[in-house]
Amino acid sequence: MEIVNILEKFIKKRSKKAGLPPGTLVYIGEKKDESVKISVIDYSETSIEEKDVLTPEEVFAFKDKPTVTWINISGIHKVDIISKLGKHFGFHPLLLEDIVNTDQRPKIEDYGNHLFIILKMIYIDKNEIKTEQLSLIVGANFVISFQESEGDVFNHIRDRLRTGGTKIRRSGTDYLAHHLIDAIVDNYFAVLEKFGEKIELVEDKVLANPNKEVVTEINRLKRDMLFLRKSVWPLREVIGVLQREENDLIKKDTLVYFRDVYDHTIQVIDTIETFRDLLEGLLDIYLSSASNKLNEVMKVLTIISTIFIPLTFVVGIYGMNFEHMPELAWEASYPAVMAFMAFIAVGMIVFFKKRRWI
Secondary structure, three states: OHHHHHHHHHOOOOHHHOOOOOOOOOOEOOOOOOOOEEEEEEEOOOOEEEEEEOOHHHHHHHOOOOOEEEEEEEOOOOHHHHHHHHHHHOOOHHHHHHHHEOOOOOEEEEOOOOEEEEEEEEEEEOOEEEEEEEEEEEOOOEEEEEEOOOOOOOHHHHHHHHOOOOHHHHOOHHHHHHHHHHHHHHHHHHHHHHHHHHHHHHHHHHHHOOOHHHHHHHHHHHHHHHHHHHHHOOHHHHHHHHHHOOEOOEOHHHHHHHHHHHHHHHHHHHHHHHHHHHHHHHHHHHHHHHHHHHHHHHHHHHHHHHHHHHHHHHHHHHOOOOOOOHHHHOOOHHHHHHHHHHHHHHHHHHHHHHOOOO
16 A cells, blocks of 8 residues: 555646646646645735635636736646636747646746746645646746645745835845745755754664664655655756746846745755765665674574583484493493583683683
8 A cells, every 4th residue: 555655746647637638737646635726815015905706717817917927827727718818828839838737847838928837846744745836837927836735935925025115125026936936945954954854863773772663754755855855856956947048038146046946946856866866875874784683693692502512422323222322320420411501602702702602
């Protein structure tokens, strides 16, 4: 059962798209029943309007406004809402198809008058790594974000937008997109800090008392690290494109901020690789400890067996019951033989200790 869960974590089912033409909107992800929530923040340097809307038609009026508009859609399982937004804003069908397919790798695509970016938003919930796909569409005067479910890491950005006189209120959509991407990358560090704490605890267990439960925990952490690497590694290419290539939607003043995010992404990737190496080392330490523990057990058993070999030999001789054995008629034969056997055992123990075998 665990193997099935692992595979579902890495590879989501695409069979329901088989045979359908390109651009067909089919939701691929966890089954959800909750309603889709749409929030809008429309702002300029001097004003801000924030509201939740019930239908996608209510956001159509923000398409051509001179202000900057951030439209956030929490829930992509209802493809009819995605389709309506796409038709009104003129998005390519393949772009919309990628939004509802939550198995996409991080990437960036330039559609001329807007950029399409896919990221992985990662967080820890109840000691388990969770991830969801975040799709961003960056236009000249709007940013549309698509999340799989409600809840994100953008609350501090919303608070900054509500505060007048801030740089984000004076800047355009490229600066807002930078803030969203930067928030996701910064949260990777928080996730990695939790992983670092877990690795330290596992390391203490490996050194103190290695057992099968520790191996299970190491393998689980290795699997999570592999999953985290799969989600983060392509992000370097995405940020690299944003901070290198010239685009009318990205102002030159904003490029320096994307270069900073690129540096953070490299740090995240380096940390992930370091943690993977540490886990490999912990597994090697466990195997060495288990092998040493087995060797110690075998050493004790070997010493016991070695001591009893001559004793068994003596017992075997006097257990043959030959008729003409003079020692059998001697009254002190039993204590003499026992004393002799004790002398052999003690002598062998002393010999082993002098050789530092025990």
